Amino acid sequence: MKRKKKTTVAETTPAEWEKTSLQRFQPLLSADEFELLTNELQHPLQPSFRINPLKMKPEGVLQLAKRYHWMLAPIPFCPTGYRLKEASASVSLSQTLEHRMGQYYIQEAASMIPVELFHLDADLPGLFLDLAASPGGKTTHLVSRGGDRSLVIANDSSAGRIPALQIVLQNWGAVNQMITQFPGEKYGMWFPEAFDRVLIDAPCSMQGLRTTESHETRPVTDREILALSKRQVSLLTSALQAVKVGGEVVYSTCTLVPEEDEAVIDQILDRFGDQVEVLQTGISAPGLLSDGNFDYHPEVERSLRLWPNRLHTAGFFACLLRKTSSFDLPTQPPPSRPLERTGFSRLSQTGQSRLAHVLLKDYGFDLAALMEELDLVLVSYRDRRFAFPRRMLSQFADLPVQSAGLPIGDESPDGFIPAHAWISRFFDLFTEGRVVVPEEAVSGWLNFEDLPFEGDTSSLPAVVIMTDPAGRYLGRGKLTGHRIRNLLPRHSR
Numbered sequence: 001m002k003r004k005k006k007t008t009v010a011e012t013t014p015a016e017w018e019k020t021s022l023q024r025f026q027p028l029l030s031a032d033e034f035e036l037l038t039n040e041l042q043h044p045l046q047p048s049f050r051i052n053p054l055k056m057k058p059e060g061v062l063q064l065a066k067r068y069h070w071m072l073a074p075i076p077f078c079p080t081g082y083r084l085k086e087a088s089a090s091v092s093l094s095q096t097l098e099h100r101m102g103q104y105y106i107q108e109a110a111s112m113i114p115v116e117l118f119h120l121d122a123d124l125p126g127l128f129l130d131l132a133a134s135p136g137g138k139t140t141h142l143v144s145r146g147g148d149r150s151l152v153i154a155n156d157s158s159a160g161r162i163p164a165l166q167i168v169l170q171n172w173g174a175v176n177q178m179i180t181q182f183p184g185e186k187y188g189m190w191f192p193e194a195f196d197r198v199l200i201d202a203p204c205s206m207q208g209l210r211t212t213e214s215h216e217t218r219p220v221t222d223r224e225i226l227a228l229s230k231r232q233v234s235l236l237t238s239a240l241q242a243v244k245v246g247g248e249v250v251y252s253t254c255t256l257v258p259e260e261d262e263a264v265i266d267q268i269l270d271r272f273g274d275q276v277e278v279l280q281t282g283i284s285a286p287g288l289l290s291d292g293n294f295d296y297h298p299e300v301e302r303s304l305r306l307w308p309n310r311l312h313t314a315g316f317f318a319c320l321l322r323k324t325s326s327f328d329l330p331t332q333p334p335p336s337r338p339l340e341r342t343g344f345s346r347l348s349q350t351g352q353s354r355l356a357h358v359l360l361k362d363y364g365f366d367l368a369a370l371m372e373e374l375d376l377v378l379v380s381y382r383d384r385r386f387a388f389p390r391r392m393l394s395q396f397a398d399l400p401v402q403s404a405g406l407p408i409g410d411e412s413p414d415g416f417i418p419a420h421a422w423i424s425r426f427f428d429l430f431t432e433g434r435v436v437v438p439e440e441a442v443s444g445w446l447n448f449e450d451l452p453f454e455g456d457t458s459s460l461p462a463v464v465i466m467t468d469p470a471g472r473y474l475g476r477g478k479l480t481g482h483r484i485r486n487l488l489p490r491h492s493r
């Protein structure tokens with residue numbers, strides 16, 4: 001007789017896994033809540049997004065709803081978040097010009113919680129660290145909540161995930177940020193008690209009971225969970241070491257596995273219970289006090305365990321912690337590579353005046369005023385000019401970075417060419433050098449077609465700013481004879 005082959009986790013399909021994982025969670029729930037959860041999972045998740053206050057005024061969301069005939073519902077726990085009623089979504093969230101221009105970020109509603117948990121004073125610029133940041137959804141939220149004068153360090157250990165983070169932050173128009181690529185475990189010992197707020201949105205097994213575009217439910221082994229849990233404890237320890245006394249840390253995962261959620265907080269309280277407290281959040285979704293085998297520290301209940309039925313989201317876990325006194329842990333000097341050794345240098349006074357003059361003359365853009373207002377400095381790398389956060393140069397000048405700030409543009413034989421990311425962020429301040437794309441040509445232009453042009457070019461710079469007849473930014477174009485060459489970046493589709 002043939003022996004029945006044992007099915008391994010690797011052979012389990014995502015659909016089979018989704019069913020068995022729901023059963024695995026059943027013992028953690030009351031019968032009533034399990035029924036509510038099972039019912040909830042019959043309904044699709046509503047798409048949701050968060051608007052970019054750097055690029056969109058509060059009334060912009062009403063204009064969006066009107067333009068695309070969207071029925072929107074505000075997300076109660078995130079003032080900049082909205083859900084889209086699927087029935088009204090004849091134009092999907094990812095298809096609009098506004099999405100392409102970084103005016104909103106498509107994000108599952110639960111993922112809006114971690115950054116909302118921080119107590120922040122918009123008038124007090126802070127120093128923030130996002131320890132595991134790519135692709136940057138929550139970093140954009142930190143940038144928005146921190147305001148332009150705060151500095152955000154976005155770190156991720158994976159080299160392959162840095163480009164996505166760079167694209168997302170540039171598209172968001174985030175100037176006061178820098179991106180690093182280090183194991184997050186190092187930050188605490190390199191920069192003890194340096195940051196006002198630290199977010200650790202930890203790598204996890206993604207058992208959120210919902211398959212979304214960015215979170216596919218996949219089979220996971222107990223061994224993997226154990227390894228993840230160890231890494232999560234190390235990352236959270238590093239985050240807590242890096243935060244100032246009195247500062248806050250948010251720990252979050254998109255998994256419902258207790259070993260990666262409550263058990264992590266429990267281990268931290270076991271070790272640092274005298275130096276750390278878990279804060280209440282005001283959202284009713286208490287953490288577990290036991291996983292059936294182990295009882296957790298009573299403060300763990302103040303965490304947020306979001307079974308999908310609680311707030312109609314994917315499964316999620318978050319915990320807000322405050323450091324109440326210093327940690328006695330080893331420290332180490334951080335790696336050092338002076339900025340000048342990387343080819344970047346501060347722009348000379350003459351270079352600054354020249355750049356400010358050209359931008360004012362060609363585009364009506366007052367660079368000097370903006371640098372002052374947002375506390376930025378001008379930096380040069382070959383022909384490219386950047387705006388870097390001043391605070392980065394005063395506090396982290398020697399820390400090796402992957403990128404920082406926003407590119408302003410390039411010196412070229414045709415004159416100074418402003419960068420798309422810069423115009424897209426400060427579009428309203430570019431009052432000259434604009435060309436309107438006729439209504440009938442807008443869709444072709446957005447599909448990267450060039451535009452025939454017979455107008456007077458004598459007062460225009462070589463690279464012009466394109467708008468639609470309603471005055472919305474459509475990217476840059478280069479005047480060449482009787483046409484305008486389309487310079488829309490390809491990743492902006």
Ligand SMILES: C[S@@+](CC[C@H](N)C(=O)[O-])C[C@H]1O[C@@H](n2cnc3c(N)ncnc32)[C@H](O)[C@@H]1O
Nearest residue numbers: 132133134135136137138157158183184201203
């Ligand atoms: C859940 S994702 C972060 C999602 C991101 N916060 C967002 O909202 O877009 C976890 C990230 O942690 C990174 N990561 C994994 N191990 C890490 C470590 N030891 N230190 C820093 N980052 C790590 C992964 O590369 C991944 O990008």
